[in-house]
Amino acid sequence: xxxxxxxxxxxxxxxxxxxxxxxxxxxxxxxxxxxxxxxxxxxxxxxxxxxxxxxxxxxxxxxxxxxxxxxxxxxxxxxxxxxxxxxxxxxxxxxxxxxxxxxxxxxxxxxxxxxxxxxxxxxxxxxxxxxxxxxxxxxxxxxxxxxxxxxxxxxxx
Numbered sequence: 001x002x003x004x005x006x007x008x009x010x011x012x013x014x015x016x017x018x019x020x021x022x023x024x025x026x027x028x029x030x031x032x033x034x035x036x037x038x039x040x041x042x043x044x045x046x047x048x049x050x051x052x053x054x055x056x057x058x059x060x061x062x063x064x065x066x067x068x069x070x071x072x073x074x075x076x077x078x079x080x081x082x083x084x085x086x087x088x089x090x091x092x093x094x095x096x097x098x099x100x101x102x103x104x105x106x107x108x109x110x111x112x113x114x115x116x117x118x119x120x121x122x123x124x125x126x127x128x129x130x131x132x133x134x135x136x137x138x139x140x141x142x143x144x145x146x147x148x149x150x151x152x153x154x155x156x157x
Contacts (some may be wrong), residue, residue: 081107088115089123096121 078097085093088111096114104110115122141149 084108084111089125091121091123 081097081100082093084107085096090096096111099114100107100110
C-alpha cells in the first residue's frame with residue numbers, strides 16, 4: 001500500500017504541476033497582451049496630447065482672426081458713417097460719430113433729426129438765386145478771348 005500511496009501522491013502532484021504550467025503560460029501571454037495594450041494606450045495618449053495642443057493653437061488663431069474681423073467691420077461702419085456726415089456738411093464728424101448709438105437701426109433718420117436739433121454742427125446751405133458771372137476768374141474762355149482780356153487789361157480798358 002505504501003507503493004500505491006507513493007504513486008498516487010506522485011500522480012496527484014504531477015497534474016498540479018501540469019496545471020501550473022498553463023497558468024504560468026497564460027500569465028505570460030496576459031502580461032504580453034497587457035504590455036501591448038499599455039504601448040497602444042501610450043501612443044493614443046501622446047496623440048491626444050498633440051491634438052489638444054493643436055486645438056488650443058487653432059482656437060487662439062481663431063479668436064485673433066475673429067477679433068480682427070470685428071475690428072475691420074467696426075472701422076468700415078465708422079468710415080461709412082463719417083462719409084455720410086461729410087456728405088451732409090458736418091463740421092465735426094468725429095463728435096457726431098461718438099453721439100450715434102450702437103444699436104441705431106435707421107442712420108439716415110437719426111442724422112436728419114440730429115441735424116435739426118444741432119444746426120451749429122453743420123454747414124449752413126447757401127441759397128443761390130441765379131448765375132453770378134465772374135469775368136476775370138472764368139477759366140473756360142477760348143484762347144482768343146483770353147488774349148483779348150490780357151490786351152484790354154494791359155491798356156487799362
